[in-house]
Amino acid sequence: MENKIDVKKIADQNDKFRKTFEGGKVLLTCGISSLPLMQQQEIMQKVRTFNNFTEDNDPYGEHDFGCFEYCGQQIFWKIDLYDLNYEFYSPQPDDETQTNRVLTIMFADEY
Secondary structure, eight states: OOOOHHHHHHHHHHHHHHHHHHSEEEOOHHHHHHHHHHHHHHHHHHHHOOOOOOTTTOTOOOEEEEEEEETTTEEEEEEEOOTSSSBBBBTTTOOEEEEEEEEEEGGGGOO
């Protein structure tokens, strides 16, 4: 019997992680990390406060992806849900005891 996944719970957990950067890993791509520290901080703040979820950018309702413009460049962020060894997708992504979150912030052309 397959476990039912609680998408609302995943969205809430992803929102909490994204807003606090606590409870997972945050990665910046080479392009983002090459920016001056002040710009990196501004981008991270925009990720934390992102709340423009739509059918187009959040079709599954998990709040695991967002995009915005910063200084004329398109920025993407993405949350991936891994197992405890960071090898595979989490076997039960709505269970925080079985899931490690990784938030990656990147320029759109780095996706």
